[in-house]
Amino acid sequence: MKKIFILSGMLFTFSLQAQFSVTIQSPADFREQEAILYTLNGSKDIIVTKEQSKSNTWTFKYPKSYEGMMKVFFPNTNNTLSFISENKNVNIKLETENNKVKNVIYLDEANELMNSIQESSQKKELILPALSQIKEYYKDNTDFGKALIAEMGRLSGNNVINQSQHPFIYYYNTNYSKFLSNDNSKKVTQDEIINLFDKSGDMLETSSLVRPILVAYLNTGGNTNVGESVDKLINTLKVETPRGQTVLSELIDIFDIYEMPEYKNKYLSLAKNLKCTITDRLASTLKSNANVELGAVFPNYKFHSAVNTTVKSISDVKADQKVIVFWSSTCSHCENELPKLLEKYSEIKAKNIQIIGLSLDTDKESYTRKIAAFPWINDSELKGWNSSYAETYNIHATPTYFILDANNKIVSKPDHVGDVLNYLKIK
Template identity: 80%
Template sequence: MKKIFVLSGMLFTFSLQAQFSVNIQVPADFKEQEAILYTLNGSKDIIVTKEQNKNNSWTFKYPKSYSGMMKVYFPNTNNNVSFISENKNVNIKLETEKNKIKNVIYQDEANQLMNNIQENSQKKELILPALAQIKEYYRDNTDFGKALITEIGKLSGTTNSVDQARHPFVYYYNTNYAKYLSDDTAKKVNQDEVIDFFDKSNDMLESSSLIRPILVAYLNNGGNTNVTQSVDKLLDRLKVETPRGQTVLSELIDIFDVYEMTEFKTKYLTLAKNLKCTITDRLASTLKANANVEIGATFPNYKFQSAVNTTAKSIADVKADKKVIVFWSSTCSHCETELPQLLAKYNELKAKNIQIIGLSLDIDKDSYTKKIVAFPWINDSELKGWNSSYSDTYNIHATPTYFILDANNKIISKPDHVGDVLTDLNVK
């Protein structure tokens, strides 16, 4: 299988001849030096480049045409800001407090328009029904009743009309969101219409963030009872040899992984593995992440950041007959239920020379630190949430996720729940 290396997926230094630029301004007390610019391919963020703080701002020069979703991530303070590009300069001002973003002020026309549309859509969805109920308790001729009628009229009349020639991506995103994902229209769209959309859409589909939610809606369309037939019909039209076909295939594999549809994930992951054509970076990343965590594979080593309850420098340095790797978070309700069960068996596991290594997808340091006081096993975290390296390296889509390794760091089991962990280790 031959791999195409796509330049936009690699970290590189830009030429000064930019197609457009992205400028982010922050207050002087925002303690961040580095910022990383991302584009989007399907649901996967693609690192483009990084810049250093200069006079409380970052300017990224983008050398190619790009219309779609973008993101700037601040790794040291774990902040990010999302926006769109229409192949024109983007200007954003951030208001911050204690190194956290409190408000985003979009200063370019495209992002102002997109933000206004999103705000109006949220108001229409969340506020309009409440106002309609409140109106029943007030007479129309009272001052408050008149004000309610006025506000209801404004929200009811809110339109997402956009000049397509002037704002092509804003038009593309909102038109297709309204058609394929809005509660009002999505149920009226049949599968053939979705297939036509994926087949005939322009390149903004990949950068729009619409692929995954529309695929989920497509699979659920009409209470779908034949997933294989629906997926095969879509992939046959798109052709898995094409870049779009491979992006959709990659997204489907991830969807089946997230929803624990193991049979379908195995089927289409096998299809991807057996492709004889050149493959894109998008599909290659999915294949690599899954290969990293196959039963029998050597678990990719991880160098600890600031691990507690150990002097080991990495997972490989931890010596044990078996290791339980658990990816978790202090904000995860399932972790709240399952990890105490692991704790109850900790001494028994330790007596069998079985080590537990917890890798947290937390963001808040205080929350993480307070939680691990109760866990005597090895704990570490990058404190970057889903921006951490764990999700890509170990194909993590949810918490908690468990792996059991042997003494040589080979993956011998991937239990679904803590009960399965204890059963596999014969301590239940």
């Protein structure tokens, strides 16, 4: 298979003539030097470049036209900042406390407007239903009744967006309202969604709407028509096209997340057997899935700051078998399952089986408090879903388990802790 680089996840060199710039200012006590800029393709964040702080200011110069969602990640303090670009300069000021972003002040027109619309939408969803209930207890001709009616009318109103001045905001809000909003009383058809994917320009990929609208599309077809619905969509889009491959990649991930292995395997096989040029987006999906196929050698991971071990990487751990578990201290399923591993840890260790926990936590205190009870090897980058191993090992949920043999070959991918213990023959 050939591979083209539409927008590589690798860092690339910028020309001095930027199309627009992103400037972020922080207080002097915000102890962060590095910041990483991302764009978006479907639901996948694409690394653009890194910048170092200069007088508590980061300035990213973007050399191409781009309209869509962007984000900046501060790796040392684990803060993430989301915003939009309409191919114009972005200017943001941060208010921080104890090295955490406390408030974001958008200084450019596009982000100020987008933020205002988002806040109005949240109030509409949260407050309007409550006001409707309260209104039943007050007469319309009372002062309070009149105030309620006025506020409900304000919250019910739609924001008028000038498409020519704010094309991305118009695109995002129009399609969110039509395809995803709970307020939309008219049921959207599959043909309407197919038409969106078939006719929309590049802002679809950069909007963050691809995955939720695909889920909505599958729901319109019902559980009994999933394969038929997917085939109808990708046959229209053509898997030889970048749009078709983005959708195919997203669908493979969706079927993985919702534990639908029959459909995941079907469309993963379709992707593997393509003879056309493969985009970066689909190539990354193929690679992360290939990394964790049964029988594959588990890609090595160099530990970040591992506890309960002196070795430097997974491959350095010597054992007859290894249980790799991806987890988080905030995961309720992990809270139920990991204590069962702890109960059987003595028996597991007696069989020369090592447990290695890789955490998707972001809060160091929460992570440290939790691993104090776990005697096995624990490590975390404390970057949550920005952790490098989330993509490497195709992790979409916690807990996720892998069992490796002595040569680090994947011999089992259990769904639950009970499956882990059964495979290890521990009762």
